[in-house]
Amino acid sequence: MGNLLFRKISSDITYFFLIASVSITLIIWVIQSVNYLDIVSEDGYSLKIYFVYSVLSLPKIFSKILIFIYFISCFFIINKYQENNEILVFWTNGIKKINLINFLLKFSIIFLIIQFIFTIFLVPYTQNLSRIYIKNSNIDFLPKLLIEKKFINIFKNLTVFMDEFDKQGKISKIYINEKLDNNSSKIIMANKGEILRENDKFILKLFNGNIINSNKNNFYNINFKETNYDLTNFSSKTVVHQKIQQVESKDLFDCIYNFYFYKKFENKECENREIKSILDEAYKRIIMPLYIFILSLIASSLLIKPKSNKYLKYYKSFILLSGFLFVIFSQLGFNLLVKNFIIDMLIIFCPLIFVFGFYVLIFFKANFNFKYL
Numbered sequence: 257m258g259n260l261l262f263r264k265i266s267s268d269i270t271y272f273f274l275i276a277s278v279s280i281t282l283i284i285w286v287i288q289s290v291n292y293l294d295i296v297s298e299d300g301y302s303l304k305i306y307f308v309y310s311v312l313s314l315p316k317i318f319s320k321i322l323i324f325i326y327f328i329s330c331f332f333i334i335n336k337y338q339e340n341n342e343i344l345v346f347w348t349n350g351i352k353k354i355n356l357i358n359f360l361l362k363f364s365i366i367f368l369i370i371q372f373i374f375t376i377f378l379v380p381y382t383q384n385l386s387r388i389y390i391k392n393s394n395i396d397f398l399p400k401l402l403i404e405k406k407f408i409n410i411f412k413n414l415t416v417f418m419d420e421f422d423k424q425g426k427i428s429k430i431y432i433n434e435k436l437d438n439n440s441s442k443i444i445m446a447n448k449g450e451i452l453r454e455n456d457k458f459i460l461k462l463f464n465g466n467i468i469n470s471n472k473n474n475f476y477n478i479n480f481k482e483t484n485y486d487l488t489n490f491s492s493k494t495v496v497h498q499k500i501q502q503v504e505s506k507d508l509f510d511c512i513y514n515f516y517f518y519k520k521f522e523n524k525e526c527e528n529r530e531i532k533s534i535l536d537e538a539y540k541r542i543i544m545p546l547y548i549f550i551l552s553l554i555a556s557s558l559l560i561k562p563k564s565n566k567y568l569k570y571y572k573s574f575i576l577l578s579g580f581l582f583v584i585f586s587q588l589g590f591n592l593l594v595k596n597f598i599i600d601m602l603i604i605f606c607p608l609i610f611v612f613g614f615y616v617l618i619f620f621k622a623n624f625n626f627k628y629l
Contacts, residue, residue, distance in 0.1 A: 258351050262359050265333060269363070273329040281318050288313060305390065312386040313498045316501075319374035323548050323586065326367050330555035331358065334573065338558065357556045357618060361425065364552035371545035376505045380541075384502035425448050428461060432485065440471035444485065460485040500537045508538055547586040550610055554579050557618060 289310040337343040346356055409415045413436075416621075419429035432444040446465030453459075462483050468474040511534050557575055561568060 257501050258349060258355075261346055261349065261351065262356075265337070265356075265583070266359075268333045268336075269329045272332055273325055273367075276329060277318065277321065277325045280321055281314065284313055284317050284321070288317070291401065308389060309386050312382045312389070315374055315378045315382045319371065319379050320614040322367065322371050322550060323544065324583045326364070326548060327551035327555055327583065330552060331558065331576060331579065334555060334558045340562075353559045354618070356559060357553070359547065360556050361552055361615070364548050368545050368548045371548060375545060380502060380504055384498065384504075387498060387502055424450075427460075430460070430465070432460075440469070443468040443470075454549070500533050502539070505541060508534065508541070512538055530604060539627070546584050549584060550582055551579055553615060560618060 334343075347353075404418060404420055407415055407417050413434060415431075415433040417431040421427045427449040428447065429446070430446045430449045432442075434442045434444075436442060444462065444465060444467050446462035448464060449460055449462040451459070452461050462485060463481065465480060465483075465485075467478045467480065469478070499605050515531050515534070554575060558572065561571065
């Protein structure tokens with residue numbers, strides 16, 4: 257009977273967790289996707305690229321809310337069992353409070369593993385995949401170029417100006433300024449032109465103009481009757497450099513190991529990065545998931561009710577507030593890291609120390625009737 261009851265409460269927590277996590281993840285994703293519209297409206301990417309890019313952000317969103325949703329799930333189900341007196345079924349079948357608390361603590365290991373899978377493997381992989389996808393995608397620049405009498409500079413090192421154009425893609429008076437490097441540039445001016453599409457790529461076909469190549473010491477002017485200018489090799493101004501969130505966990509831990517023991521970085525993933533940002537990311541991937549244990553114990557403390565029902569409402573509010581505070585602390589704890597190995601290790605293992613101390617307190621409270629516990 258005990259195993260049946262344990263399966264019942266675990267399935268209820270899981271069901272609530274799935275409904276809440278999917279709902280909240282989708283809400284955040286929709287709100288965040290609005291911000292991603294910039295890659296279409298400003299950087300000229302297609303809607304297909306925008307959709308794939310936004311979908312790849314789902315694992316990151318889910319990983320950020322997982323520990324919070326798990327705490328709410330445990331709190332809600334335990335409170336529901338108490339409100340409906342369903343919890344009495346556990347006590348009448350000989351299940352002690354500490355046994356149920358132990359089960360919930362063991363059950364939280366499943367969510368801990370899920371969180372580790374996301375933070376250590378899936379999130380860095382999908383974040384880096386989205387960066388590579390953007391970097392390797394062709395920009396649908398036609399809508400951004402067809403703006404009369406305006407200098408367009410959505411491309412890196414390239415400025416385009418068009419005086420007039422019609423619906424057929426015919427253009428008059430075109431100006432193109434391409435920066436080749438710090439000391440040289442190329443300017444193209446043409447009286448007429450048109451935009452052609454070949455193999456899903458857009459090309460500017462220019463007529464009756466001249467090309468001016470200049471550098472620090474030389475100046476060249478070449479006239480032409482007809483030439484093609486391919487814009488597909490240009491990249492947008494969207495940031496495509498690898499961020500710390502996109503670095504593989506193995507490389508990230510190598511960076512930390514080399515810093516603490518050799519005081520230097522030996523792999524390129526660490527170059528030009530501050531150790532603070534590296535420690536911050538490592539903390540989020542390894543330490544934050546451990547707060548699931550703490551939040552499981554905090555939610556389980558609902559089972560240890562105060563002697564007087566007069567304080568029950570305040571007690572539940574206190575537990576709920578404590579859970580929120582620990583969720584916030586889990587997000588900000590990395591700010592306490594001071595780049596000293598011993599101190600940082602104490603801060604890192606603080607969640608485990610707290611779990612042990614809080615569990616001992618709950619154990620004695622559940623098994624013994626101490627006056628001040």
